[in-house]
Amino acid sequence: MNLSELLLSPFAYPFMFRALLAALIVSTVCAVIGSYVVLRGMAFFGDALAHTLLPGVALGYLLSGANREALFWWALGTSILASLGIGALTRSARLREDTAIGIVFAGMFALGIALISTVRSYAVDLSHFLFGDVLGVSEAALWRMAIFGGVVLLLVFLLYKEFLVISFDPVLAATLRLPTRHLENLFLILIAITVAVALQTVGVALMVAMLITPATTAYLLTHRLPAMMGLATIFAIFSSLIGLYLSYYLGIASGAAIVLVSTLLFAIVFLLRRNER
Amino acid sequence: MTMSSHPVHQLDQPLLDVRHLTVRYGESIALEDITFHLHAGERIAVVGPNGAGKSTLFKVIAGVIRPTAGEVRIYGSHPSHHVCIGYVPQRSQVEWRFPVTVEDVVMMGRVARIGLLRRPGREDRQRVRQALETVGLAEMADRPIQALSGGQQQRMFIARALAQEAELLLMDEPLNGLDIPSQESILALLDTLREQGVTLMVATHDLDQAARFFDRVMLLNRRLIGFGAPSDVFSQERLQRAYGGRLKIVQSENEQIALGDTCCQEPSFYEPF
Numbered sequence: 113m114n115l116s117e118l119l120l121s122p123f124a125y126p127f128m129f130r131a132l133l134a135a136l137i138v139s140t141v142c143a144v145i146g147s148y149v150v151l152r153g154m155a156f157f158g159d160a161l162a163h164t165l166l167p168g169v170a171l172g173y174l175l176s177g178a179n180r181e182a183l184f185w186w187a188l189g190t191s192i193l194a195s196l197g198i199g200a201l202t203r204s205a206r207l208r209e210d211t212a213i214g215i216v217f218a219g220m221f222a223l224g225i226a227l228i229s230t231v232r233s234y235a236v237d238l239s240h241f242l243f244g245d246v247l248g249v250s251e252a253a254l255w256r257m258a259i260f261g262g263v264v265l266l267l268v269f270l271l272y273k274e275f276l277v278i279s280f281d282p283v284l285a286a287t288l289r290l291p292t293r294h295l296e297n298l299f300l301i302l303i304a305i306t307v308a309v310a311l312q313t314v315g316v317a318l319m320v321a322m323l324i325t326p327a328t329t330a331y332l333l334t335h336r337l338p339a340m341m342g343l344a345t346i347f348a349i350f351s352s353l354i355g356l357y358l359s360y361y362l363g364i365a366s367g368a369a370i371v372l373v374s375t376l377l378f379a380i381v382f383l384l385r386r387n388e389r
Numbered sequence: 390m391t392m393s394s395h396p397v398h399q400l401d402q403p404l405l406d407v408r409h410l411t412v413r414y415g416e417s418i419a420l421e422d423i424t425f426h427l428h429a430g431e432r433i434a435v436v437g438p439n440g441a442g443k444s445t446l447f448k449v450i451a452g453v454i455r456p457t458a459g460e461v462r463i464y465g466s467h468p469s470h471h472v473c474i475g476y477v478p479q480r481s482q483v484e485w486r487f488p489v490t491v492e493d494v495v496m497m498g499r500v501a502r503i504g505l506l507r508r509p510g511r512e513d514r515q516r517v518r519q520a521l522e523t524v525g526l527a528e529m530a531d532r533p534i535q536a537l538s539g540g541q542q543q544r545m546f547i548a549r550a551l552a553q554e555a556e557l558l559l560m561d562e563p564l565n566g567l568d569i570p571s572q573e574s575i576l577a578l579l580d581t582l583r584e585q586g587v588t589l590m591v592a593t594h595d596l597d598q599a600a601r602f603f604d605r606v607m608l609l610n611r612r613l614i615g616f617g618a619p620s621d622v623f624s625q626e627r628l629q630r631a632y633g634g635r636l637k638i639v640q641s642e643n644e645q646i647a648l649g650d651t652c653c654q655e656p657s658f659y660e661p662f
Contacts, residue, residue: 151487273500273509280487281497286453287476288501288553289469335488335533 122360127247132356134249134257135370138313138322139348141261144268145306146327147341148299152279155324156210157198160217162307162319164194166224169241169311174227180248184256188308194220195304196297221316244315244367246356257309264302264309275299276337314367321371326351329378332385347377398473402465404429404557404588405450409459412445419445422459423613427590429556432583434599435592437609438632443592444479446609447559450590451476463557472501475555475587477546479562485535491545492530495520498553513552520551524578540571547578551585558582560591564598576602596623 123129149158168190169183176182198216202209228238240248249257268275278285278295285292307319314322330343355370362369403426410423420442427433435443448454450461452468453476463471475498498520499513509517521527524544529537537545543563550558564572579589579602593599599606600619608615608622610631615622 151484270506273497273503274505276489276493277497277500280484280489280494281478283448283451283453283476283478284497284549287451287472287474288498289452289472290501331488335535336490336493337488340488 119357122357127249128356128360130249130251130254131246131366132353133254134246134313135352135356135366136349137254137257137261138310139326139352140345141264141306142310142322143326143330143344143348144265144341145303146323147330147337147344148268148275148279149303149323150327150331151337154303155320156213157202158303158307158323159320160198160213161191161195161303162311162316163217163221163224164198165190165307165311166241166316167220167227168194168224170224170227173237173241174231181250181252184253184308184312187311188260188305191304191308192301195300195307199297199300240315241311242315242317243365244311244313244318246313246366249312253312257312260305261309264305267298267302271295271298314370318367318371321374322348325371325374325378329374329381332381347374351377399465400429402462403427404464406462406465407450407459408462410446410449410456410461411458412442412449412454413457418611420449420456421612423609424459425607425613425616427557427588429588430583430586432579432589432602432604433591434603434606435590435609436594436596436599436606436631437614441610441631443609444561447476447561447590447592450474450557451559473554473556475550475553475558477543477550477558477560477563480539480542480566483542485542487534490531490533491526491537492517492521494534494545495548495552498549498551498555502554516552516554517548520548523551523581524548525574538571539567540574543567543571543575544578547575547582550587551582555587557588557590560589562592562594564593564595572598 123132146158149155165187169187172183172186176186198213201212201216207215224241225238228241231237274285274290274295277288277290278292278299282292285295306323310319310322326344326348327340329347330340333343334340351374352370354373356366358364358369358373359366364372405427407426408424410420411418412420423446435446437443445454449456450468451474452461452471461468463474468474495517496509496513499509499516503509503513518527518530521530524547526541526544526548529541529545534542534545547558547560563575567575576598579591582589591603600623603619605617606615606619606622607613608627608631614631615624615627
């Protein structure tokens with residue numbers, strides 16, 4: 113087998129080609145939103161949010177049974193509710209923010225596992241939710257991912273300067289009379305959409321890696337936010353591509369393979385840059 | 390499309406009018422029954438011990454937090470629609486590793502005037518460049534903010550307020566932790582701001598600087614203890630009320646009082662970069 117055959121043959125299968133497109137969409141959206149997640153110190157929030165949608169997806173799974181297409185809408189609905197809910201919880205300062213998030217996220221995750229465990233094919237289905245099933249992405253799912261991912265990217269582009277101000281200096285945002293509360297909530301909704309879009313590709317357990325690992329690697333290499341977003345996208349796409357090859361040729365679970373490549377990239381950049389920052 | 394209608398300034402009204410302002414955080418009272426007003430072009434130092442409510446006062450004036458009771462008026466109307474109030478944060482409260490350049494930060498001051506869904510235009514870029522030149526940072530425009538010294542960081546935020554076209558500038562401890570040359574360059578810049586008609590309220594620990602460089606001083610410890618010319622406000626009796634026993638008071642021969650806050654002052658030779 114020559115090189116071009118080695119590189120092209122996996123994607124001769126339609127399901128592999130769809131997996132590739134899905135991974136590219138998810139990589140791009142996660143890298144861009146993830147740049148803000150990293151800069152605003154919301155890694156734990158992102159992790160918690162992904163886990164919190166399990167009961168919603170589980171409920172959809174129990175109610176709509178074999179219809180996998182409906183699961184996206186359950187994931188999206190739960191994700192938006194959970195995102196705004198956790199956001200409101202962190203604003204009411206009775207508990208420490210990370211404590212409040214931790215309690216809610218573990219509780220919701222347990223509820224999700226409990227719901228799924230009532231079904232006979234429990235182990236297989238649960239692992240799809242936890243670790244993703246990128247090889248099972250349908251054409252309809254691909255279109256939904258492209259449309260919702262596109263909306264997220266468009267809003268990040270259109271509201272670039274506003275999101276930059278609320279992230280860097282909330283007090284300035286207030287003195288400029290920006291609609292800070294609405295922008296914060298919109299930002300939470302964009303994270304929620306991103307998580308729902310990425311769910312089938314990486315699953316809830318590895319979601320946080322898609323959000324923060326490429327963005328952090330990029331952060332180590334640049335001093336401008338647009339460059340950080342661009343580099344993060346390149347790292348994420350590269351990781352997805354190599355991850356899918358590893359998955360195909362070595363039989364490694366695809367989500368895990370993608371995250372491992374991404375982590376390796378981070379480690380290399382971190383070691384190369386450790387003396388400079 | 391602008392995000393808020395900017396109300397007309399009623400110029401016969403004081404620039405800032407604070408009446409019976411009280412702020413409570415839960416059980417604790419941060420500010421109690423504060424009343425004063427400022428006219429355009431004044432330069433005020435706000436002094437008081439740690440926890441006296443200086444930052445809280447600034448945030449209420451800026452419209453960032455709401456008063457529990459009383460009101461703040463800017464040129465006769467509620468502050469929440471005015472974009473003419475600039476706020477220079479304490480340097481310790483800024484994330485200096487954020488991936489933005491000096492120019493990016495100064496451009497942030499234009500965001501409200503640029504308006505939603507628009508990009509910066511020629512006038513915005515020109516204002517940013519002028520502001521950077523005024524504070525002497527034009528050559529640093531493309532540098533990451535991480536690369537700035539303490540004094541440069543402070544000047545960048547002043548440039549941002551200029552780009553914002555701020556008429557009232559609130560500065561929270563701008564001289565804290567700066568070396569003497571940096572302090573002097575900031576104080577010189579405050580003169581330039583006055584020439585441009587910017588009204589200044591500056592929180593400071595340094596009573597000596599407050600007395601030497603400001604028209605009026607405000608002595609604060611949750612309540613307004615004194616507001617007026619430094620020689621009137623800094624009487625031994627008032628200072629005792631503001632600081633209790635934590636203050637060293639030195640009377641020099643020409644009645645210029647030299648003072649030091651023995652509890653809270655950071656050493657002024659500290660320069661982090």
